[in-house]
Amino acid sequence: MRHTPDPTRRLTRELTRRLTRRLTAALTAGALALTTANATPAAAGAAPAPVPGLATATGHRQDPHLLRLLRAMTLRDKAAQLFVLQIHGTSADTTDPADVAANRRLYGADNAAQVIARYHPGGFLYYSASPANVQNPRQLAAFSNGIQRAAAAQPLPIPATIATDQEGGIVARVQPPATQSPGAMALAAGRRAADARALARVTGRELRAIGINQDYAPDADVNVNPANPVIGVRSFGSDPALVSRMVTAQIDGYRAGGVTPTVKHFPGHGDTTTDSHTGVPRIGHTRAQWERLDLPPFRAAVARGADAIMTAHIIVPALDPSEDPATLSRPILTGILRDRLHYRGVIVTDALDMKGVRDKYGDERVPVLALKAGADVLLKPPADASGTGVFARQLDAVVTAVRTGELTERRLDASVYRVLELKKRRGLFHDPYADESKVDAVVGAPAHRAAAQRATDRTTTLVKDSAGLLPLRPGPRRVLVTGWGAPTTALAGEMTARGATATVRETGLSPTPARIAQTLAAARDQDLLVAVTNRAWDVKDESPHNGPGQRDLVKALAATGKPLIVVAARDPYDIAWFPEAPTYLATYSATAEALRSTAKVLYGETAPRGRLPVTITAADDPGTVLYRFGHGLRYHR
Numbered sequence: 170m171r172h173t174p175d176p177t178r179r180l181t182r183e184l185t186r187r188l189t190r191r192l193t194a195a196l197t198a199g200a201l202a203l204t205t206a207n208a209t210p211a212a213a214g215a216a217p218a219p220v221p222g223l224a225t226a227t228g229h230r231q232d233p234h235l236l237r238l239l240r241a242m243t244l245r246d247k248a249a250q251l252f253v254l255q256i257h258g259t260s261a262d263t264t265d266p267a268d269v270a271a272n273r274r275l276y277g278a279d280n281a282a283q284v285i286a287r288y289h290p291g292g293f294l295y296y297s298a299s300p301a302n303v304q305n306p307r308q309l310a311a312f313s314n315g316i317q318r319a320a321a322a323q324p325l326p327i328p329a330t331i332a333t334d335q336e337g338g339i340v341a342r343v344q345p346p347a348t349q350s351p352g353a354m355a356l357a358a359g360r361r362a363a364d365a366r367a368l369a370r371v372t373g374r375e376l377r378a379i380g381i382n383q384d385y386a387p388d389a390d391v392n393v394n395p396a397n398p399v400i401g402v403r404s405f406g407s408d409p410a411l412v413s414r415m416v417t418a419q420i421d422g423y424r425a426g427g428v429t430p431t432v433k434h435f436p437g438h439g440d441t442t443t444d445s446h447t448g449v450p451r452i453g454h455t456r457a458q459w460e461r462l463d464l465p466p467f468r469a470a471v472a473r474g475a476d477a478i479m480t481a482h483i484i485v486p487a488l489d490p491s492e493d494p495a496t497l498s499r500p501i502l503t504g505i506l507r508d509r510l511h512y513r514g515v516i517v518t519d520a521l522d523m524k525g526v527r528d529k530y531g532d533e534r535v536p537v538l539a540l541k542a543g544a545d546v547l548l549k550p551p552a553d554a555s556g557t558g559v560f561a562r563q564l565d566a567v568v569t570a571v572r573t574g575e576l577t578e579r580r581l582d583a584s585v586y587r588v589l590e591l592k593k594r595r596g597l598f599h600d601p602y603a604d605e606s607k608v609d610a611v612v613g614a615p616a617h618r619a620a621a622q623r624a625t626d627r628t629t630t631l632v633k634d635s636a637g638l639l640p641l642r643p644g645p646r647r648v649l650v651t652g653w654g655a656p657t658t659a660l661a662g663e664m665t666a667r668g669a670t671a672t673v674r675e676t677g678l679s680p681t682p683a684r685i686a687q688t689l690a691a692a693r694d695q696d697l698l699v700a701v702t703n704r705a706w707d708v709k710d711e712s713p714h715n716g717p718g719q720r721d722l723v724k725a726l727a728a729t730g731k732p733l734i735v736v737a738a739r740d741p742y743d744i745a746w747f748p749e750a751p752t753y754l755a756t757y758s759a760t761a762e763a764l765r766s767t768a769k770v771l772y773g774e775t776a777p778r779g780r781l782p783v784t785i786t787a788a789d790d791p792g793t794v795l796y797r798f799g800h801g802l803r804y805h806r
Contacts, residue, residue, distance in 0.1 A: 257275075400439055
C-alpha cells in the first residue's frame with residue numbers, strides 16, 4: 170500500500186528547518202553588528218566572551234552559540250526573556266472578543282502572537298480556568314505550535330517555554346482524555362518510587378506531545394501541618410526521606426518524558442495554615458527544624474541535577490530575619506540555594522499575582538527584588554486593582570534597574586543564559602513543535618491509562634475497619650452514597666455495577682443542618698451508608714472555609730447505628746474530626762481511577778495496599794496520635 174505523507178509532520182519539519190535557518194542568520198547578523206559597533210578586531214565568528222562568574226547547570230563551559238545569541242539581544246529582549254506570562258484564549262491568534270478584551274487589559278495586545286511580536290517574552294503558562302486555555306489535546310498542540318511559530322517569526326527567533334501545572338491528583342490542568350496520574354500523597358501511600366518515576370514519564374510524554382515543555386512539578390514540600398490549606402495532598406507526605414525519594418524519582422521521570430521538571434516550593438511550604446495565594450504565610454521552624462524537615466528533599470533534588478526550582482512566597486525568619494518572602498530573599502535564594510547547595514539550574518518564582526509576594530513592596534518592585542535575590546524566571550505578572558496588567562511596567566522596571574545600576578547587566582545575562590541553556594537542553598532550539606498527527610496516539614494511550622490505574626490500585630489506604638465490614642460481598646443491598654460532589658455519583662455507579670441499589674444524596678462541601686436532616690431521612694431504609702468527604706477537617710465556620718457541615722453529617726450518620734463507610738477523597742486527616750466512624754478509607758484524590766480503586770478495595774477485588782504517608786493526630790490534641798505514619802490495614806483471608 171502506498172504511504173501518503175502526513176501534512177502535519179511535513180509542516181513541523183519545515184518549521185523546524187526555518188527556525189534553524191532564521192536563528193543562524195540572526196546570530197550571524199548579530200555577531201557582525203556587535204563586532205562593527207564595538208570596533209572589535211576579532212572576527213565575527215570568534216567565540217564571544219563568557220558571562221563572568223556563571224557556572225553552567227551542565228558543568229561544562231558556556232555554550233558559544235548561546236553566548237552569541239545572548240550578545241545579539243537588546244537589554245529589553247533580555248529582560249522580557251525572563252517573564253513567563255498567562256494568556257487568554259485557546260489559540261495563539263485568537264479573535265474571540267472576550268479573550269481579546271482580556272489580553273488587551275493585560276498587555277495591550279489581542280493574543281499570544283501579538284504579545285510575542287510586541288514584547289518577546291520567554292514563554293507562556295497554560296491554565297484550565299481563569300484563563301481557560303485548555304479544551305482538548307489537539308487544540309493544545311495547535312495552540313503550542315502557534316506560539317512557537319510566532320516566536321520563530323521574530324527577528325531573533327527564540328523558542329518559547331510553554332508550561333503548566335500537571336502534578337497529578339487534585340492539580341491537573343489537562344484533564345481526560347489525558348492520563349490522570351495519582352497525586353503526590355497517593356503515590357507516596359503506595360511507597361513505590363518506580364510508580365512515581367513511570368507516571369511522571371507518562372505525564373511528560375503526553376505534555377510534550379501537546380507542545381508543553383515545562384511542568385511545574387514535583388512538589389517537594391514536607392507536609393507536617395494537617396491544616397495546611399494550599400499543599401496537603403500535593404505533598405508526598407510528612408517524612409523527609411520518603412519525600413526525597415519520590416521527588417528524585419519524578420525528576421527522572423519528567424525528564425525522560427521530555428519536559429522540564431520544576432521542584433517546588435523552596436525553602437518549603439509544608440507547615441503553614443495560610444494560603445500564599447491569599448495571604449503571607451509565616452513558617453515558624455527553627456533553623457535546626459528546617460534543616461531536618463524541609464531541606465532534605467531540595468538537597469536531594471539539587472544532587473539529582475534539578476533543572477528548575479520554584480520559590481515560595483513565605484516568610485521564614487530563621488533563614489532571613491528581614492522577613493522578606495523567600496522569593497525576594499537574597500539570603501535564601503543566593504545564600505542557601507546557590508552558595509550553600511551549589512544549585513546551578515533555573516530558579517523560577519511562584520506566580521507574581523499571589524498576595525504572598527505583592528504586599529510588602531508593590532508590583533513594580535517585585536521583579537527587580539526577585540532578580541536581586543537570585544531568581545531567574547518571573548512567573549505570571551498580575552493585574553492591578555483596576556484590572557490593568559502590570560507586565561509592561563514590570564518589564565520597564567527591570568530595564569531601568571539595569572540602566573541605573575541597581576542590577577548589573579552581568580546579573581541579567583546570567584539569568585538569561587540559564588533560561589536559554591535550559592531551552593537548548595530540552596531540545597527546543599532543535600525542534601520546539603508538537604507533531605499534531607501523533608497527539609491521539611500518545612495522549613491518553615491505553616498503556617498509559619493502564620499504568621495509572623495499576624499505580625492507583627496500590628494507593629488506597631484502609632485506615633479503620635473496627636466493625637469488620639470489609640470486604641463487602643457483591644450482590645443486592647440498598648446503599649445510600651452521600652457527601653461531597655461528583656464522587657458520590659461515581660462511587661454509586663461502581664457499587665451498582667456490583668449488584669447494589671444505590672441512591673445518591675449529594676450534600677456538598679458545607680452541608681446545612683436542613684440538608685443533613687434530609688440525608689438522615691433518606692438513610693432510614695438503607696442497608697449501608699457511604700459518606701464521601703473532602704477536607705472535612707476545615708471546620709472553621711467562615712468563608713472561605715468549609716465549615717463544620719461535613720463533620721456533622723458523618724457524626725449524624727454514625728449515630729444511626731447503620732453500617733457506615735467513610736471515604737476521604739482528598740486529605741487523609743478527616744477522621745480526626747469524627748473518630749467514631751467505624752470504617753474509613755483514604756483515596757487522596759477523586760479522580761476516576763481513585764474511585765475505581767476504592768470500589769475494588771471495598772469489594773475485595775484488590776487488597777488495600779496503601780500506607781499513610783503522614784501521621785493523623787487528634788483534632789483537639791495534636792500531641793495524641795490516632796494513626797501513625799506507615800499505618801494501613803490489610804485483609805486477612
